[in-house]
Amino acid sequence: MSESRLDLLTRFPWLKEAIKSRLWQPAAMLLTLSFFVLVILTGLLGTPAGSRNFGIIFVWIVWWAVLIIVLIPFFGRLWCAVCPIPGPGEWLQRRGIISRVPGKLRSLGWRWPRPLRNIWLQNAGFLMMAMFSTIILTRPLLTGWLLLGFLLLSVLFSILFQNRVFCRYVCPVGGFIGLYSLLSPLELRVKDVAVCREHKTKDCLVGTSCSYGCPWLVYPGTLKRNAYCGLCAECVRACPKDNIGLNLRPFGSDLLVDKERRMDEAFKAFIMLSCSLLYSVVLLGPWGWLKALANMETVSGWALYATGFLVVNLLVVPGLFWLTTVLARHLSGLHASVHRLFVDHAYGLVPLGLAGWIAFSLSFIFVNGSYVIPVLSDPFGWGWDLIGTSRVAWTPLALGFLPALQVITLLVGLVFSITTLYRIAQQHSSAFAGHALVSSGDRAWWATLPTAGFATGVTLLFLWIFLG
Amino acid sequence: MRKRLLTLLPPALVALGVLFVPLDMFAATPVTRQFTVQASQFAFDPPTLRVNRGDRVVITLEATDVVHGLYLDEYDVNVRVEPGLSKQIEFVAEKTGKFRYRCSVSCGSLHPFMIGELVVMPNDAFARAVGLTLVAALAALVYLSRFPPGEA
Ligand code: SF4
Numbered sequence: 001m002s003e004s005r006l007d008l009l010t011r012f013p014w015l016k017e018a019i020k021s022r023l024w025q026p027a028a029m030l031l032t033l034s035f036f037v038l039v040i041l042t043g044l045l046g047t048p049a050g051s052r053n054f055g056i057i058f059v060w061i062v063w064w065a066v067l068i069i070v071l072i073p074f075f076g077r078l079w080c081a082v083c084p085i086p087g088p089g090e091w092l093q094r095r096g097i098i099s100r101v102p103g104k105l106r107s108l109g110w111r112w113p114r115p116l117r118n119i120w121l122q123n124a125g126f127l128m129m130a131m132f133s134t135i136i137l138t139r140p141l142l143t144g145w146l147l148l149g150f151l152l153l154s155v156l157f158s159i160l161f162q163n164r165v166f167c168r169y170v171c172p173v174g175g176f177i178g179l180y181s182l183l184s185p186l187e188l189r190v191k192d193v194a195v196c197r198e199h200k201t202k203d204c205l206v207g208t209s210c211s212y213g214c215p216w217l218v219y220p221g222t223l224k225r226n227a228y229c230g231l232c233a234e235c236v237r238a239c240p241k242d243n244i245g246l247n248l249r250p251f252g253s254d255l256l257v258d259k260e261r262r263m264d265e266a267f268k269a270f271i272m273l274s275c276s277l278l279y280s281v282v283l284l285g286p287w288g289w290l291k292a293l294a295n296m297e298t299v300s301g302w303a304l305y306a307t308g309f310l311v312v313n314l315l316v317v318p319g320l321f322w323l324t325t326v327l328a329r330h331l332s333g334l335h336a337s338v339h340r341l342f343v344d345h346a347y348g349l350v351p352l353g354l355a356g357w358i359a360f361s362l363s364f365i366f367v368n369g370s371y372v373i374p375v376l377s378d379p380f381g382w383g384w385d386l387i388g389t390s391r392v393a394w395t396p397l398a399l400g401f402l403p404a405l406q407v408i409t410l411l412v413g414l415v416f417s418i419t420t421l422y423r424i425a426q427q428h429s430s431a432f433a434g435h436a437l438v439s440s441g442d443r444a445w446w447a448t449l450p451t452a453g454f455a456t457g458v459t460l461l462f463l464w465i466f467l468g
Numbered sequence: 469m470r471k472r473l474l475t476l477l478p479p480a481l482v483a484l485g486v487l488f489v490p491l492d493m494f495a496a497t498p499v500t501r502q503f504t505v506q507a508s509q510f511a512f513d514p515p516t517l518r519v520n521r522g523d524r525v526v527i528t529l530e531a532t533d534v535v536h537g538l539y540l541d542e543y544d545v546n547v548r549v550e551p552g553l554s555k556q557i558e559f560v561a562e563k564t565g566k567f568r569y570r571c572s573v574s575c576g577s578l579h580p581f582m583i584g585e586l587v588v589m590p591n592d593a594f595a596r597a598v599g600l601t602l603v604a605a606l607a608a609l610v611y612l613s614r615f616p617p618g619e620a
């Protein structure tokens with residue numbers, strides 16, 4: 001373990017005790033599940049006016065804000081540990097909610113097909129949702145059905161497959177949480193890899209009398225990145241060698257893990273970056289015709305919109321970045337294939353992508369945050385007044401410093417991205433046995449010039465949408 | 469450490485310049501600008517109003533389908549208009565930058581995203597943000613070339 005890590009579990013014994021308890025996860029899940037049920041009920045039965053519907057306001061303003069501004073940047077996949085969606089299925093498999101029920105998980109035990117052991121399905125699912133996002137975001141009924149659908153699908157997957165196959169390979173939200181969790185300053189890792197190698201029974205994988213085997217099908221002994229660790233802490237409970245730590249570490253460490261970079265994740269990075277730009281243009285821009293297309297006012301109009309949406313996500317942005325890496329390769333003289341450089345450097349766009357999402361989200365959270373107060377008092381929009389606040393009017397908050405906040409967020413993302421792009425280029429140039437004329441640092445610098453330019457261009461585009 | 473800080477000093481100074489250099493010289497003589505803005509589900513037409521700082525802005529707001537409103541960020545403007553009638557809004561554009569105006573009367577599904585833009589020139593916030601971005605990107609590149617991470 002490198003010296004830039006601080007193991008919180010060793011540092012704070014009470015935290016270790018708390019995390020080892022079998023109680024916190026089901027307790028948190030039951031809490032989120034009760035909100036989730038209310039969201040589905042208000043979505044399906046409540047008023048069709050989104051701004052007065054608890055479901056819409058809580059999912060797309062409260063949950064989204066907490067997820068994108070707090071949980072993902074600082075705690076990575078922590079949401080996945082408390083998410084209600086996999087709860088019922090997991091409890092069915094385990095035949096229990098809190099304690100470790102002896103015996104195997106109950107499921108049909110199908111095997112997840114090998115070609116799908118990646119996040120392409122999640123990329124596709126996210127794009128599908130994103131194309132419909134304007135209507136999902138504004139129609140309580142659709143939000144209700146969508147979330148109910150997620151719940152039923154996850155139960156179905158728990159019946160067919162063991163463990164959290166749904167979370168790992170299907171859930172469209174899980175896909176981008178995984179990618180952006182590479183950034184977070186929190187990681188679960190083994191303390192000493194050698195201890196795991198020697199330990200033959202692999203309790204963390206198979207489970208013990210007081211813990212289940214890793215529900216995410218991850219082996220902690222070789223875990224290097226946050227992407228597929230759901231932070232459920234079953235392995236902490238299992239490990240008889242006390243070999244698992246929860247580390248505080250520098251932001252973005254996992255972006256530099258060079259052995260596990262893949263095209264599906266690279267595309268996730270492009271899709272997320274493109275979608276945050278597109279959402280900003282469509283939802284925050286002044287162009288009514290664009291909103292009308294996205295709002296499915298005519299099917300042909302929407303088809304046009306969806307096509308444009310896919311073209312930007314899958315062709316324009318990745319295509320431009322491909323050209324950028326061709327240029328980077330040319331300028332730097334790096335020998336790695338364009339394909340390799342393209343995939344690897346895509347991870348450098350992760351900080352900027354997250355910054356874009358935060359900047360976009362800030363604007364509608366501040367503007368529409370006040371809707372939370374009335375829907376608490378009248379969740380269904382039926383004219384109730386449970387806590388006397390149902391008539392509190394819409395009041396946009398603190399718009400004065402919003403642009404400054406967005407600029408700072410984007411600049412932090414940009415500088416972080418440029419640094420990451422440089423360090424990724426360094427990995428290629430240090431592997432380079434080339435001429436002595438150009439030092440490896442110089443090679444990395446020349447390789448970074450175009451990609452940094454790309455990131456700067458994207459930042460300027462965001463600025464133009466928000467302030468220009 | 470001193471060397472590193474010294475490398476960052478020039479860009480920091482330029483950044484300060486970008487932030488605080490007065491852009492007043494681009495100010496135009498104030499005039500009165502009349503606009504007719506039509507509100508309909510879920511857009512304002514015209515979508516963008518451009519004025520200069522100091523201009524007196526007169527907006528005639530009309531609703532073409534259902535009741536709409538116009539809330540202008542940071543300008544303390546909030547009016548409501550019934551279809552077939554019109555409302556006058558008048559103010560002096562003192563603050564520069566881009567301000568969104570939003571429908572303030574729940575008018576249907578996309579109501580929260582019914583948005584128009586008032587751009588008051590000179591848009592120095594945008595100009596400064598662009599300047600800062602370029603300075604930050606260049607500073608990062610210069611810094612990385614002088615002090616490559618991982619190579620002590
Ligand atoms: S139980 Fe602990 S020591 Fe054994 S393999 Fe798992 S992490 Fe390593």
Ligand SMILES: [Cu+2]
Nearest residue numbers: 536571575582
């Ligand atoms: Cu309206």
